Amino acid sequence: MSSATPAAPLLTTRPRLSPFAIWNMCVGFFGIQIGFGLQNANTSRIFQTLGAEVESLAILWIAAPLTGLLVQPIIGHMSDKTWSNRLGRRRPYFLVGAILTTLALIAMPNSPSLWFAAAMLWIMDASINITMEPFRAFVGDNLPEEQRTTGFAMQSFFIGAGAVFASCLPWLLSNVFDVASTAPDGVVPDSVRIAFYVGAAGLFAAVLWTVLSTREYSPEQLDAFEAHRARLAGEPAPVPHAAAPARTPRGYVLGGLIWLLVGGAAFYGVWAFGIEKELYILSGFVAAFGVLQILVGGFHAAKNVNGVTEVVDDIFRMPRTMRDLAVVQFFSWFALFSMWIYTTAAVTSVHYGTTDTTSPAYNAGADWVGVLFGVYNGVAALAAFAIPVLARRTGRKGAHAINLILGALGFLGIFLIRDPQLLWLPMIGVGFAWASILSMPYAILSGALPARKMGVYMGVFNIFIVVPQLVAATILGLVLKSFFDGQAIFALVIGAGAFGVAALMALRVRET
Structure with missing residues (x-):
């Protein structure tokens, strides 16, 4: 990829990049998804092996969304303000996150206890988020608008390919290489343990490829791109930072008090009525956001502008396209999280x-779930090439709605089909939905974001991925226990309904 140097004249528009340059930019996602795929397909298996009950699986998964909620906006904000002549803005975070994720992958299958495994999930997810968040902004930074759908679709291809490799690893090791897939009570099978070791090596190698084979535009060059775009659109020249807070200090404090009171009342209600303790987490999240707003109001009153105030101001200034997509993301990721938590148990x-x-029988079924996850990720890798074509015919939001409906039909298929050998069929629909979720919202969003804020807004956008996972992790176990006699299969029916709502809301997105 070409990159401006301080001595060279600044470009006014981003040049189109070759397919090979886009390939190099996205190949790191192959490694990220190896780690993510191993986590998704095997974490519940490891938890159950170490003694977790089905009803407690969701709460043990809570580490993943909570970590992403905290880490991604912070890393996005930091990467926006980072510049190294050697590694640029985003690549330092690629490298550090890859090292930490590699170490966590090695430790996870050797967990001596359930709580150690939950802690490793927390560390692993934090590390994956450090690496993953800047990759979204990386495409927005370096590709012109007309190539961004292709760039995010290429990321979807590598995500699918990495997940196929990761999901099928335990099955391949046990069925092709005759590695044991069973173990004594409380011991993770060798097929899972070795899969994590192989995945750790693959993740680090793929991310290192992107770090070494790509370059980035300097902050000054990005400002020149934005200034030229603003001139063409007849808009005021963009400024690096907003001059005034998004709300008055009083507005932040009042809003924060409302959130704090609602969260506190919910917390008390869970205690007073003896409701499932998982809801403490959801009510605590609401109260914590209230405290954060009060804190930001105090900072603004004292004229103390810092990273916290900037991120929260950005949240309340988000473009309307991003607000519309937030609803779509909520229901889409609620559905996905229901699948990741409960498919093995179902x-x-x-x-x-x-x-x-x-x-x-259990271990054969768990291995088969890994293969099924590999199927939907393999379909996603292939669908990544079809999605840009569909988007040109139906528009980006129309294409996204169609793919989400296919995902809903796939979830219903898992519920209706009883022959396990046929469960790969509904995974085709899930694969199209997954490919679209990984590309279309980001392609739509990137055109509405200022270049200087690309990282922080991509991180804030992750909130609308994390919150539904938080909701799913806190209420799905309660819903299954209260209404479906604890039967995990009904989590997928609920997920199908969530996909349907997301498809309808996708059609209402106002694109920039």
Whole structure:
């Protein structure tokens, strides 16, 4: 990729990049998704092996969304303000996150206890988020508007390919290389453990490829791109930072008090009525956002502008396109999280007829879930090439709605089909939805964001991925226990409904 140097004249528009340059930019996502895929397909299996009950799986997964909620906006803000002549803005975070994720992947399958495994999930997810968040901004930084759909679709291809590799690893090791897929009670099977080791090596190598094979535009060059775009649009020249807070100090304090009171009342209600303790987390999140607003109001009153005030101001200034997409993201990721948490428990109990984690039937079913996850990720890798074509015919939001409906039909198929060997069929629909979720919202959003704020807004956008996961992790176990006799398969039916709502809301997005 070409990059401006201080001595060279600044470009006014981003040049188109070659397919090979886009490939180099996105190949790191192959490695990220190896780690993410191993986590998604095997974490519930590891938790159950170490003694977790089905009803507690969701709360043990809470580390992932909470970590992303905190880490991604911070890393986005920091990467916007980072510049190194050697590694640029985003690549330092690629490298540090990859090192930490590699170490976490090695430690996770060797967890001596359930709580150690939950802690490793927390560390692993934080590390993945450090690496992953700047990759979204990386495409927005370096590609012209007309190539961004292709760039995010290329990321979807590598995400799908990495996840296929990761999801199928335990099955391949046990069925092709004759590595043991069963183990004594409380011990993670060798097939899972070795899969994590292989995945750690693959993740680090892929991210290092992108770090070494790409370059970035300097902050001054990005400002020149934005100034030229503003001139063409007849808009005022962009400024690096907003001169005034998004709200008055009084407005922040009053709004924060409302959030704090609502969260406190919910917290008390959970205690007073003996509701499931998982809801403490959701009410605590509401109260914490209230405290954050009060804190920011105090900073602004004292004329103390810092990273916290900038990020919160950016949240309340988000473009309307981003607000519309937030609703779509909420229901889409609620559905996905229901699948990641409960598919192993659903398939092993319904299609293989057992909940005994030491039995051959359970482990065969768990391995098959890994293959099914590989199928939907493989479909996503191929669908990534079709999505830009569909988007040119239906528009980006129309294409996204169609793919989300396919995902809803896929979830219903898992519920309706009883022969486990046919479960790959509904995974085709899930694959199209997954490919679209990984590309279309970002392609729509990137055109509405200022270049100097690309990182922080991509990080803030992650809030609308994290919050539905937080909601799913806190209420799905309660809903299944209260209304469906604890049967995990009904989590996928709920997920199908969430995909349907997301598809309808996608059609209402106002594009820039």
